[in-house]
Amino acid sequence: MAHANSQVLDVEGSTNGFVRTLPELRTPFLIFLGDVQSNVLAKTGMGVHHWRPERCLGQLRLDGCKADLGLPDMTVAKAVEAGAGSLLLGAAPDGGRIYDHWLPVLREALKHGLDIVSGFHTKLADNPELVALARENRTKLIDVRVPPDAIPVATGRRRSGKRLLTVGTDCAVGKKYTALALEKGLQQREIDAQFRATGQTGILIAGRGIPMDSVVSDFLSGAAEQLTPDRAPDHWDIIEGQGSLYHPAYAAVSLGLLHGSQPDVIVLCHDVARATIDDYPDFPIPDLGACVSRYLSLARLTNPDVRCAGISLNTSSLDECEKREAVRQVSLATGLPCCDPVAHGVDILIDSILLDR
Amino acid sequence: MAHANSQVLDVEGSTNGFVRTLPELRTPFLIFLGDVQSNVLAKTGMGVHHWRPERCLGQLRLDGCKADLGLPDMTVAKAVEAGAGSLLLGAAPDGGRIYDHWLPVLREALKHGLDIVSGFHTKLADNPELVALARENRTKLIDVRVPPDAIPVATGRRRSGKRLLTVGTDCAVGKKYTALALEKGLQQREIDAQFRATGQTGILIAGRGIPMDSVVSDFLSGAAEQLTPDRAPDHWDIIEGQGSLYHPAYAAVSLGLLHGSQPDVIVLCHDVARATIDDYPDFPIPDLGACVSRYLSLARLTNPDVRCAGISLNTSSLDECEKREAVRQVSLATGLPCCDPVAHGVDILIDSILLDR
Structure with a gap:
């Protein structure tokens, strides 16, 4: 899983065996919901907001979006003014891919100095334009959905606990x-x-x-x-x-x-x-x-x-x-x-x- | 699945939708069995030899190998003399990884002008030394076990046929x-x-x-x-x-x-x-x-x-x-x-x- 650009980004955190620990994320989050059609399809945003409300500042929704976390709607600029640290991609459409028409918001976030946190299959680190923008603006792209390397095949052995x-x-x-x-x-x-x-x-x-x-x-x-x-x-x-x-x-x-x-x-x-x-x-x-x-x-x-x-x-x-x-x-x-x-x-x-x- | 080096190698073949067709392989094969402990663990070599015997020239086994395809045992040099086109990795140990102590044979094969064909999870194209040797000797590294990119999520729709x-x-x-x-x-x-x-x-x-x-x-x-x-x-x-x-x-x-x-x-x-x-x-x-x-x-x-x-x-x-x-x-x-x-x-x-x- 060679993500060619990942070495330039601080996305590693520490590891405990094969379990990756995320780096410290810059909070609070502006949660981006794209234009998904239900709260079910915004389950990443829903989950983070429910279990870590203290980290959530606002939501950013495109025209036609039918998800709603009950957070204040904010533009990128407004969120930065209010102290946001990262744009968190809170939509979770089937297949886990970032849509092209969402990219303008991601670019804007980087230009305004926000980190971007993503759990999508599509890797932020695989998008050269976003990588360049992140470098330019000294912000980070954090891909959460990266499996560990070289996982061993299962042994089937019973374990304690x-x-x-x-x-x-x-x-x-x-x-x-x-x-x-x-x-x-x-x-x-x-x-x-x-x-x-x-x-x-x-x-x-x-x-x-x-x-x-x-x-x-x-x-x-x-x-x-x-x-x-x-x-x-x-x-x-x-x-x-x-x-x-x-x-x-x-x-x-x-x-x-x-x-x-x-x-x-x-x-x-x-x-x-x-x-x-x-x-x-x-x-x-x-x-x-x-x-x-x-x-x-x-x-x-x-x-x-x-x-x-x-x-x-x-x-x-x-x-x-x-x-x-x-x-x-x-x-x-x-x-x-x-x-x-x-x-x-x-x-x-x-x-x-x-x-x- | 960015295999950083794959663009320098002719491994692509054509595709029909998401099904990859291999490039023409240089035959006949010298089949490398490493030192696996049974024919079951040499099933790639066994299968290719059984169904495509006309493509198989000989086998190369390390000390202690207990697999045997019934092909003549050959060194790399002997196989090249006899007209071999590629070293085919015929062992299939659990986990599908190439062992370090097999690498000398792979290096020797490239130095003698053979292509290498591999079905392992470990990618030949991810080994910088093999890539450099292949370049130097104008030979190819062909990774067979590379899934297509951007496969869609299953639809569950019934299909004809x-x-x-x-x-x-x-x-x-x-x-x-x-x-x-x-x-x-x-x-x-x-x-x-x-x-x-x-x-x-x-x-x-x-x-x-x-x-x-x-x-x-x-x-x-x-x-x-x-x-x-x-x-x-x-x-x-x-x-x-x-x-x-x-x-x-x-x-x-x-x-x-x-x-x-x-x-x-x-x-x-x-x-x-x-x-x-x-x-x-x-x-x-x-x-x-x-x-x-x-x-x-x-x-x-x-x-x-x-x-x-x-x-x-x-x-x-x-x-x-x-x-x-x-x-x-x-x-x-x-x-x-x-x-x-x-x-x-x-x-x-x-x-x-x-x-x-």
Whole structure:
């Protein structure tokens, strides 16, 4: 993965084995949402704003943008005046590529002295014009979605410590949110737990991780093993899931992460508003019970003792009364603990996670 | 995937969409086997020698090498004298990396005017010393395992034409061999069929393809869709499988290829000599019936009509009488047609593949 220009930019940070730690980012962020058509497609911005609000100053949206973080809208110039340190690319369209018509905003940001932080597959460092502008203006281009080099092939060896992986019926249903909420909840009970980021937004929030979806496929499970090495026996790695086994494009990423992370416990995440896979209307969301069975059955390859602690339900589309009813129905149908972490917290899931202590 | 040096080397060949066609290779080959410990770990050399014997001149083995293609052993100098055009790296150790102690042979080959052809993850073009030597000696470095750039994300859309995918209980059990034998057998019955290569050896044999295991994982199923686009309704794409759903390191590659290639028919390949996954003694080879069920169940996501046409059994470890008995037992146990393509041909599988015409 020779990114020819990366050596001129301070993008390395430190590494702990194969897990890259980001350099200190210049905050606060002006979050650029482009012209994406929903908040789901702005999930990087949404995630950073939710979990690190103190780092977020404003949002910049192009005409026709339908995402909204609830932050003040600002031009680049206004944001710089207000003290912004970086333009953070907060949109996350499918395929993870930066659109050409977004480039004028990126150029403007560099000219105004902002760093740019990106989690896209398209590398800022591969754009000679942006690299030249960054040099000229002594600003930095920070690509977050760069996998480590020379990842070893997975060994399948069982490791010490406890592992939890959030899995999903689809992309963008709450796997990262649930993992972060579980980390917080476990820590509040004085359990030694740490969130392990596997995607660009998670890495921006945690400051470190491995972007699984940009790892070369032969090394995917090996990367997941490196992310969650041997730990103290009572330590919990709370691993952010990726994609879904039911997604026609991304199931391979989900399976490689499932096998390499060897979870002791999975939590299934689901958005009640979804009837079909997002952007794939021919692909129905699976029955939740069948979905749990499939995840467990495939996870047993590397951890025969895996169990499902419950369902994390995204009910943001429902009113309070409907939320309670949806949670009750899912719990009845699957026989598993269920909650909406945003609406009701994750206590019931944590009780279930800690059951076999 | 910026391979900084690739523009100075004639490695591009032409492309048909995202499927790269290799440039004309200088034959015959001196096949370098390094010091690998079995023929399984020399499968690139084995495959090229079996399917393209007219291109193979000799083999070069280091002290302690336990692989043997049955070709005359030659030094680089002897091979050049005998008319060799290229040194082909025929070893295929796990992880696909070129060992440092092999480099003296590579340097010697370039100094003697041979091109080098490699299917390794480690790129020849990323080794400055080899690049300099190739320039000096006007020879070429040809990296076969380079995925196309900017592969689209999979759409999951059904495509016209028929598709067959060989799948496996493990790596290196006969998936490529079976696919090539089926292509040949179908063509002999005047069926319009073409082998689609997904690994470095297959690409060397066919002269084109996409190396699935080196595709970035987000684009794996998309790459499989590009490899097998819309075809004439009666055309068969015979797709080389990769890895195994039961392999702790490579199952993700298998699943991405399964979903993207949308097979109408799968053929399960198995080596009767394997009790556990090669090099993973803690991972048992699955029951064949359960294995067929799992492949079909996961394949149905993108092609609900998929069926299994039969089992391709590698019985190379058995004598003739045992071979027949093994085939009979597997057929009885699974209720599926079964044969050893090397020992008995693939007629019985082809009958089954063409059943629903």
